[in-house]
Amino acid sequence: MDETIVNKIKESIVQASNILVTTHIGPDGDALGSMTAVGQMLTAMGKQFDMVCDDGMVRKFDYLPLAKDVRRRVDRKKIYDLMIAVDCGDEFRMGYVYSRLTCEPVLINIDHHISNNNFGHINLVVADVTSTAELLANLIPQMDVTIDKGIATSLMTGLVTDTLGFRVTGVTGQTLKIAGDLISAGANLAEITSKALVLQELNTIKMWSKGLNKMHVEDMVSWAVISIKDQLAVSEDPVSSHGLGNMIADIHGVAMGVVFTEKEDNEIRIGFRSRPPWDVATLAAELGGGGHRFAAGCTQHGELDDVVQYVITRAKAVIAEQKATLDNGQ
Numbered sequence: 087m088d089e090t091i092v093n094k095i096k097e098s099i100v101q102a103s104n105i106l107v108t109t110h111i112g113p114d115g116d117a118l119g120s121m122t123a124v125g126q127m128l129t130a131m132g133k134q135f136d137m138v139c140d141d142g143m144v145r146k147f148d149y150l151p152l153a154k155d156v157r158r159r160v161d162r163k164k165i166y167d168l169m170i171a172v173d174c175g176d177e178f179r180m181g182y183v184y185s186r187l188t189c190e191p192v193l194i195n196i197d198h199h200i201s202n203n204n205f206g207h208i209n210l211v212v213a214d215v216t217s218t219a220e221l222l223a224n225l226i227p228q229m230d231v232t233i234d235k236g237i238a239t240s241l242m243t244g245l246v247t248d249t250l251g252f253r254v255t256g257v258t259g260q261t262l263k264i265a266g267d268l269i270s271a272g273a274n275l276a277e278i279t280s281k282a283l284v285l286q287e288l289n290t291i292k293m294w295s296k297g298l299n300k301m302h303v304e305d306m307v308s309w310a311v312i313s314i315k316d317q318l319a320v321s322e323d324p325v326s327s328h329g330l331g332n333m334i335a336d337i338h339g340v341a342m343g344v345v346f347t348e349k350e351d352n353e354i355r356i357g358f359r360s361r362p363p364w365d366v367a368t369l370a371a372e373l374g375g376g377g378h379r380f381a382a383g384c385t386q387h388g389e390l391d392d393v394v395q396y397v398i399t400r401a402k403a404v405i406a407e408q409k410a411t412l413d414n415g416q
């Protein structure tokens with residue numbers, strides 16, 4: 087970890103009088119775990135701060151320390167002189183929290199996405215760690231804050247969710263060493279794995295069912311489409327279908343799984359999942375999105391059917407190209 091950057095982060099926090107902490111829209115375990123870990127770190131440092139995410143807290147993560155303090159909107163009366171964004175690949179991932187901000191704080195960007203565009207004034211971006219939480223496990227002690235049970239619980243949540251329970255490519259001895267230290271600090275691995283990874287909301291399972299019912303598999307690409315109508319049939323409130331992408335990518339003979347989720351105003355959110363050796367980051371980037379090699383996403387605008395047809399045509403072509411390259415290399 088770059089010592090100059092670490093020192094700059096510490097200096098900025100020490101000097102700040104009011105800090106805004108945020109993470110990405112549609113937050114996952116690494117997003118909320120990392121944000122609440124930073125919150126606990128700032129508490130230990132005696133700092134004033136607010137945690138805001140457009141989509142708020144996710145119920146399954148309500149065991150996280152400070153979960154109740156996560157808000158959906160920035161208090162416009164407050165002036166923040168420092169903002170810390172965790173797990174955001176670019177400034178747009180912060181949503182309205184950033185785009186509608188009226189003050190101009192110094193911005194610290196702490197992230198592990200390979201596509202990170204260094205949008206902060208201070209950027210701590212390490213692309214070869216599995217989670218932002220893993221990065222914070224190294225950073226927090228350097229702020230002279232001890233990782234206690236609460237911080238360890240938050241960080242373990244990020245590690246467990248971004249590695250799908252330490253199962254993905256990119257998990258290193260160092261990842262497991264950090265996980266071991268977090269257990270020693272009081273994190274309950276089995277309980278966190280159960281709450282953050284295994285247990286699902288009933289409505290999420292119903293959303294999977296909607297997607298699986300209409301799943302297609304062609305030319306090594308599987309895809310599922312969830313329309314607004316499908317979502318309303320499950321609930322009037324927004325429901326996550328998180329996990330569906332991994333499920334349909336994990337089919338024998340499938341290289342890439344794609345989930346299309348229709349939002350209002352012809353906005354279509356698209357998630358891509360794959361396993362080695364298949365790369366989905368390049369396609370997501372081509373479509374204006376970003377992410378990791380095996381998990382990436384983007385947003386498109388248009389009629390649902392048109393977007394699906396266009397993106398799947400590209401996905402099939404991308405996989406055919408990658409297959410040709412692999413076949414040639416063997």
Ligand SMILES: [Mn+2]
Pocket residue numbers: 116117173198216217218248
């Ligand atoms: Mn992450």
